[in-house]
Amino acid sequence: MRTPQVATLEGLPNRVTVYEVGARDGLQNESTVLDVAVKIEFIERLVASGLRAVELTSFVPPSWIPQLADAEALLKGLGELAGRHPVLVPNQRGLDRALEAGVREIAIFASATESFAQRNLNRSRAESLAIFADVAQRAVASGMAVRGYVSMCFGDPWEGDVALGSVADVVEALVAMGCGEVSLGDTIGVATPGQVVALLDELARRGIGPERLAVHFHDTYGQALANTLCALQQGVTTVDASAGGLGGCPYAGSATGNLATEDLVWHLQGLGIETGVDLEALCRTSLWMAGQLGRPSPSRTVSALAASLEGPVAEA
Numbered sequence: 009m010r011t012p013q014v015a016t017l018e019g020l021p022n023r024v025t026v027y028e029v030g031a032r033d034g035l036q037n038e039s040t041v042l043d044v045a046v047k048i049e050f051i052e053r054l055v056a057s058g059l060r061a062v063e064l065t066s067f068v069p070p071s072w073i074p075q076l077a078d079a080e081a082l083l084k085g086l087g088e089l090a091g092r093h094p095v096l097v098p099n100q101r102g103l104d105r106a107l108e109a110g111v112r113e114i115a116i117f118a119s120a121t122e123s124f125a126q127r128n129l130n131r132s133r134a135e136s137l138a139i140f141a142d143v144a145q146r147a148v149a150s151g152m153a154v155r156g157y158v159s160m161c162f163g164d165p166w167e168g169d170v171a172l173g174s175v176a177d178v179v180e181a182l183v184a185m186g187c188g189e190v191s192l193g194d195t196i197g198v199a200t201p202g203q204v205v206a207l208l209d210e211l212a213r214r215g216i217g218p219e220r221l222a223v224h225f226h227d228t229y230g231q232a233l234a235n236t237l238c239a240l241q242q243g244v245t246t247v248d249a250s251a252g253g254l255g256g257c258p259y260a261g262s263a264t265g266n267l268a269t270e271d272l273v274w275h276l277q278g279l280g281i282e283t284g285v286d287l288e289a290l291c292r293t294s295l296w297m298a299g300q301l302g303r304p305s306p307s308r309t310v311s312a313l314a315a316s317l318e319g320p321v322a323e324a
């Protein structure tokens with residue numbers, strides 16, 4: 009299989025953590041509901057490919073997201089992996105379920121904008137932050153690590169432009185409630201590099217440095233890797249991505265949503281940045297998953313490498 013020729017650039021980290029969201033953010037936005045055994049195999053393969061942070065599922069009420077209604081069965085089937093990777097938790101009930109399942113790391117999901125808070129969480133931004141504060145404090149008191157997501161950081165489908173200050177306020181609130189890491193989400197994929205640098209600068213001015221931050225870019229408008237490179241130049245070392253580009257973008261009506269993990273890993277390998285990820289094993293996993301979902305992967309790297317991979321790659 010072809011690999012990128014390595015050529016380094018000054019001012020970039022030596023090592024990046026790829027935070028894999030395909031099994032949660034990806035599958036929750038796919039119309040096909042997969043059998044729990046398929047999800048277990050998917051996650052086991054992702055971990056075996058060298059990914060060190062794999063978000064497993066979400067403890068949202070099953071009626072909200074039928075694709076992830078099997079969270080308990082999934083974690084039971086994953087055995088000890090359940091205690092080593094994060095799950096999303098929307099409220100106290102979700103935290104109860106996570107604690108019962110032996111989860112040690114959770115993620116909570118806040119909105120930078122009032123419109124998305126109302127539509128996604130059915131509450132004002134301030135009300136939802138108050139709920140998350142209680143969840144985060146109890147999780148931290150139980151010895152869990154907590155990650156915060158902020159969605160709509162660079163644009164909102166109802167409000168348009170989003171003010172830097174209002175994003176930074178939410179990030180500050182998440183850090184104050186105990187989030188060890190906050191992931192900045194470009195939920196509709198509209199960000200361009202100047203916006204990324206401006207937000208990271210504003211957060212640094214408020215005392216929140218890149219070591220506390222992750223970036224979560226969508227490739228809807230083809231900007232995800234340009235934005236990633238700028239974030240790395242600013243010192244960010246954790247980047248979210250979805251294997252095979254799973255998930256699409258429900259708010260932009262586009263098949264291209266989450267940055268594909270393979271596209272990210274190709275980019276980082278070319279820059280000589282260590283990720284620990286076996287790109288070939290990951291591509292094989294995404295080709296297999298595309299077979300399970302009955303449609304090709306939107307990842308350019310998966311498509312480009314598919315023909316050169318030896319042996320059977322899609323069994324479905």
Ligand code: MG
Nearest residue numbers: 033224226266
């Ligand atoms: Mg996403």
